[in-house]
Amino acid sequence: MSIHPGTAAKRKAPGSNAPANPAKVRRRSPTRVNPALYLFPLPAVAVVAFFLVMPTLQAFQYAITDWNGFSAAFNYVGVDNFVRAFTKDSLFTNALTNNLKFVLLVVIAQTVFSLVLALLLTKNSRGSILLRALFFFPTILSSVSVAFIWKFIYDPNFGLANSVLRTVGVDGGAYLGNDAQALYWVAVTQVWFHSGQMMVVYIAGLQAIPRELYEAAEMDGANKWQQFKSITWPFVAPATSIVVAYTTVQSFKAFDLILGIAGNPPKAALDILSTRIYSTFANSEFGYAAAQSIIFMAMIALVTWLQRRLLRLTPKGD
Amino acid sequence: MSQISRRQAVALLGALGFGAAAAACAGPGGSTAPGGASGPAAPSTGAVTGKVSFAHWRGEDKAVFDELIKRFAAKHDGVEIAQDISTSNDYNAQALQKLRGGSIGDAFATFRGSQFKNFTEAGIYTELKDSKAVGNYQKGLLSAGRNGDSQLGLPYQVVFPMPMANVDLFDKAGAEIAPKNWDAFLGMCEKLASAGVIPISWPGGDVGNGGQLFNCMIANNAPVDDMCAQIEQGKLKCTDDWFLKMLGQYKDLAPFVQPNATGTAVEPAQNLFSQGKAAMLATGSYHIAAVRGLGAKFPIDLVFPNTTSDGNGKYEGAYNATFILGVNSASKNQAAAAAWIDFLSEPENAGYYANQTAQHVSVDKVEYTNPDLKRLSPWLQKKTALAARFQFNNLDVRNAVEASATAVISGTSPEQAAAAAQKIVDERL
Numbered sequence: 001m002s003i004h005p006g007t008a009a010k011r012k013a014p015g016s017n018a019p020a021n022p023a024k025v026r027r028r029s030p031t032r033v034n035p036a037l038y039l040f041p042l043p044a045v046a047v048v049a050f051f052l053v054m055p056t057l058q059a060f061q062y063a064i065t066d067w068n069g070f071s072a073a074f075n076y077v078g079v080d081n082f083v084r085a086f087t088k089d090s091l092f093t094n095a096l097t098n099n100l101k102f103v104l105l106v107v108i109a110q111t112v113f114s115l116v117l118a119l120l121l122t123k124n125s126r127g128s129i130l131l132r133a134l135f136f137f138p139t140i141l142s143s144v145s146v147a148f149i150w151k152f153i154y155d156p157n158f159g160l161a162n163s164v165l166r167t168v169g170v171d172g173g174a175y176l177g178n179d180a181q182a183l184y185w186v187a188v189t190q191v192w193f194h195s196g197q198m199m200v201v202y203i204a205g206l207q208a209i210p211r212e213l214y215e216a217a218e219m220d221g222a223n224k225w226q227q228f229k230s231i232t233w234p235f236v237a238p239a240t241s242i243v244v245a246y247t248t249v250q251s252f253k254a255f256d257l258i259l260g261i262a263g264n265p266p267k268a269a270l271d272i273l274s275t276r277i278y279s280t281f282a283n284s285e286f287g288y289a290a291a292q293s294i295i296f297m298a299m300i301a302l303v304t305w306l307q308r309r310l311l312r313l314t315p316k317g318d
Numbered sequence: 319m320s321q322i323s324r325r326q327a328v329a330l331l332g333a334l335g336f337g338a339a340a341a342a343c344a345g346p347g348g349s350t351a352p353g354g355a356s357g358p359a360a361p362s363t364g365a366v367t368g369k370v371s372f373a374h375w376r377g378e379d380k381a382v383f384d385e386l387i388k389r390f391a392a393k394h395d396g397v398e399i400a401q402d403i404s405t406s407n408d409y410n411a412q413a414l415q416k417l418r419g420g421s422i423g424d425a426f427a428t429f430r431g432s433q434f435k436n437f438t439e440a441g442i443y444t445e446l447k448d449s450k451a452v453g454n455y456q457k458g459l460l461s462a463g464r465n466g467d468s469q470l471g472l473p474y475q476v477v478f479p480m481p482m483a484n485v486d487l488f489d490k491a492g493a494e495i496a497p498k499n500w501d502a503f504l505g506m507c508e509k510l511a512s513a514g515v516i517p518i519s520w521p522g523g524d525v526g527n528g529g530q531l532f533n534c535m536i537a538n539n540a541p542v543d544d545m546c547a548q549i550e551q552g553k554l555k556c557t558d559d560w561f562l563k564m565l566g567q568y569k570d571l572a573p574f575v576q577p578n579a580t581g582t583a584v585e586p587a588q589n590l591f592s593q594g595k596a597a598m599l600a601t602g603s604y605h606i607a608a609v610r611g612l613g614a615k616f617p618i619d620l621v622f623p624n625t626t627s628d629g630n631g632k633y634e635g636a637y638n639a640t641f642i643l644g645v646n647s648a649s650k651n652q653a654a655a656a657a658w659i660d661f662l663s664e665p666e667n668a669g670y671y672a673n674q675t676a677q678h679v680s681v682d683k684v685e686y687t688n689p690d691l692k693r694l695s696p697w698l699q700k701k702t703a704l705a706a707r708f709q710f711n712n713l714d715v716r717n718a719v720e721a722s723a724t725a726v727i728s729g730t731s732p733e734q735a736a737a738a739a740q741k742i743v744d745e746r747l
Contacts, residue, residue: 070414070440088745091714156578157586177523177581179728263524263583265717267724282411283713284436 062290069286081291092292094268095276096299098183099252102272103303105187106251111243114195115236118202119228132203136196143193147260150189151176154261176262179269186261186270190254198243205239206232241311245304252300273299358445358468361645361652367396370654373416373423374401375409376641378607382674390661397654417442420648424655428471430462430640431708432716437644443470444645449656451663459680462639462704472663473639474671476678478620478697479530479602479705480635482609485617487515487597495619498629500567506621507574510597518571519596521587522580522724529707529720531600533638534623537703538631539564546709549719552747556719556740557733565732567625568723575600580728588612602638606690607676618690620697635697638705639680718742 063081067074085092117135121128138146153160154175162172176182213231222230255274262270265279273296280289372383380401387399402422404413410429414436417423426442428434437443446452447469452460455472463471488495488506491513497503507517521527536545539560548554555561576582576590584601591599592612598621599605606618622635643662645655661667668681673688678698686692710716722739726732 068439070418070436090741090745091718151583154581155583155586156581157576157590172578174578174581174728177578177728179580179725263526265525265713267525267717267721278411279713284432 059290059293062287063294064291065287067287068284069281070284074287077287081288082295084288085292085295091268091271092276095271095273098270099272102183102187102190102254103248103251105184106190106254107244107247109187110191110195110198110247111240113191114198114243115202115240117195117199118206118236119232121199122203122206132196132199135199138193138195139197141193143256144260146189146193147257150192151261154185176270179267182262182267182269186254186258189261190251190257193257194247194250198247201239201243202236205236209235241308244307244311248303248307249300252296252303358441358443358470358647360446360448361444361649361656363656364653366394366654366657368398368651368654370397370399370424370651370658371402371422372399372425372655372658373404373409373413374427374641375404375406376427376675377403377405379671379675382671385674386662386667386670389667390658393661394654394657397657399658414440414442417646418648420646420650423646424649424651425658426644426646427474428642428644429708430473430638430642430705432711432713434462434471434642435711438465438470442644442647443468444647444652444656446470446472446645446656446659449660451660454663454665454668454681454683456680456682459639463642463644471642471644472659473642473680474662474668475604475639475641476680476698477602477604477638477640478635478678478694478702479533479604479638480620480622481518481531481534481598481600482591482603482605483598483619483621484591484594484596484614485619487513487594487616491515491597493597495621497621497624499627500570500623500625501627502629503621503623503625504570504574507571511574515594516576516590516596517574518576518598518600519582519587519590520571520575520579520600520727521582521584522575522727523582524584524587525717525720527584527587527601528724529716530602530705531623532707532720532723533636533703533705535564535567535625535723536706537633537636538624538626539567540706543703543706544709546706546716546719547711549743550710550712550715550746552743556722556736556743562732562736564625565722565726565735568726569732572727572729575727580724603694604677610676610690617693620694632701633703634700635702636705637697637702638708640708712746715743715746 064076064078065074066077066081121132121135141149152158156162156172156174156177159172159175161175165172173181175185209231214227217227217231252272253274254272255278258266258270258272258275259278264275265271265282266275271279273292277289277292277296280292372387380403383401387401390399391397406429410433413423413426413428413433417426417437418440428437443465445468446463447467449469451472452469459473459476460469462473463469483495485495487493487510491509493506493509493513494502495506497506510517520531541554541560542548545554549556576587576596587596587599587601588605588608589612590596592609592614594614594616599609603620609618620635622633624631624634643659645652645659649655662671663681665681665683665685668679669684669686671677672679672684672686672691676688676690678686678691678694686695707716707720710719718739722732722735725735725738730738
């Protein structure tokens with residue numbers, strides 16, 4: 001049986017207080033393990049490397065080329081694609097503006113709406129459980145189905161919205177056909193689609209609040225608003241942080257919903273960053289589309305980071 | 319089993335990571351582009367056997383192609399053809415990447431315009447000019463598949479991107495189905511509106527289908543036949559008088575399209591027409607099958623919005639030659655793929671395809687038995703302009719230019735709409 005050198009180095013000579021070899025003792029010996037153990041993470045590492053790391057690195061490389069996606073010939077153009085996006089491409093800046101507007105609309109509306117829903121439906125009565133299920137239902141639908149359902153609702157000729165309005169003698173609008181309003185109507189769809197999911201996050205937070213706090217507050221004469229401000233909000237604030245971050249990323253990437261509801265390509269009033277990137281790829285401008293993707297990625301990272309910094313809704317300390 | 323240290327394991331993972339990074343840094347495009355400087359070659363010859371992948375986007379034609387595949391297989395022992403069908407959007411975005419490897423799309427179809435150009439530049443096509451198939455086509459309809467001296471693709475379908483008309487409603491309203499000039503066209507719309515129907519059902523909420531009317535509106539307005547190519551190159555401008563005149567004519571149409579037309583998707587627009595609520599559907603003959611599927615029983619004809627004031631326009635209509643068939647240069651079974659294209663191009667088989675799908679074909683000597691095709695066949699002989707919107711190679715430019723018409727219908731002034739479109743064109747020059 002062989003003796004592990006590390007083990008031998010740690011042994012003292014009999015009758016001596018000095019280490020056998022001080023240098024060896026200080027050096028941390030490598031632990032020898034069965035190599036089979038290292039095989040376990042390999043599939044995950046391979047998947048991450050091939051489907052995340054490599055494409056990301058490639059995107060960075062393509063972003064500085066004028067590659068059209070098909071030919072072997074291309075030129076390195078440095079930061080031209082990035083400069084073009086912000087200075088010579090009004091379709092990109094329009095998509096960026098639309099996207100920021102869409103994110104802002106959805107984040108505010110969805111956060112407020114899902115919190116109100118959660119407050120109304122926290123009780124475990126039969127009625128509120130049914131309503132919770134109803135509000136959660138859209139979440140289990142595919143985004144393409146949601147897009148088609150709402151496309152039908154908004155249709156000016158046969159759609160549900162105008163049909164209902166006509167019964168009360170009101171002429172409905174063009175909804176998605178009205179450039180000034182189209183983004184708002186898609187935001188309504190997005191809020192309807194995801195609020196149930198966010199409601200569940202809030203309900204989980206609300207149900208963790210000890211009932212005794214409310215009982216004590218009532219005994220002290222606190223009204224509902226004071227109870228919300230002093231008890232409910234501090235408890236659900238961390239959940240709000242999660243809801244806002246999640247909703248932000250979700251609304252930045254509302255690609256499938258927009259494409260489903262507005263068609264491909266969407267008109268300028270409904271073009272957001274992800275659909276613009278898709279159009280640029282389809283237009284055989286791979287290098288430029290890669291640069292747009294990097295800007296998109298940076299934008300999401302920046303907005304998410306800013307939110308975390310500005311909201312600071314997670315209570316500190318214990 | 320020998321053991322390795324943690325350091326060795328980390329080094330191994332690091333090497334793997336470095337390898338991935340290095341692989342990622344390989345030049346884009348690589349050297350896999352098929353074809354080469356020598357130009358396209360004819361498909362290789364040999365036994366017509368083995369598996370052939372036929373890639374296209376017309377899911378609605380699947381059953382018809384299945385029957386044709388059965389007939390083809392009966393003629394050739396051991397040949398098997400599988401249809402690889404994508405949606406048209408996906409096909410536009412991904413087909414080229416899929417076809418380059420040669421594993422799918424031994425035989426394939428492309429859209430006319432930017433897609434055909436991209437495929438040509440990528441060297442996907444083989445040369446078909448000496449093929450048996452070419453001789454079966456009407457010579458004048460092959461140009462959409464030509465690149466220089468090469469005949470790379472065979473445009474299979476002939477469609478008319480012109481408003482379809484419900485002949486019964488026209489008769490009832492006493493409206494002229496072949497207006498000679500713009501005033502006559504507007505007069506016809508007035509009569510239809512007075513008869514209580516929507517004159518034009520226009521899917522303004524659908525960029526692709528809503529844009530087809532543009533082919534008619536621009537045909538006799540533009541000073542040259544390659545007007546869209548020249549707009550894209552900056553030689554003609556959307557702010558030119560002729561273009562503004564055309565946008566003004568779109569403005570004339572606004573009272574005659576259905577309310578909120580800019581928010582109408584293609585299916586509701588088809589419904590308005592097939593239910594007899596609208597007299598015209600401003601998409602094209604390619605929607606005949608869909609309209610019939612929705613229950614339309616009335617006779618259908620085509621109407622050309624002749625935009626001239628004196629009726630002396632160069633063109634009497636617009637057509638498009640599309641669904642361009644080709645044989646993949648990366649295919650390992652070119653002989654069977656080419657035989658399949660030859661088979662589709664025989665008048666009998668092209669006739670079967672046409673009559674079953676209600677699409678005219680560019681193959682010569684085809685007998686049309688479908689009542690709609692028979693009724694519309696005279697249009698094949700008229701002086702029609704090749705649909706201009708497919709001259710655009712940049713899709714952003716095409717969408718921006720066509721969006722100027724949509725903007726005018728929704729109330730923007732022609733000058734403002736034209737300036738907005740020209741801004742996008744200038745950015746892409």
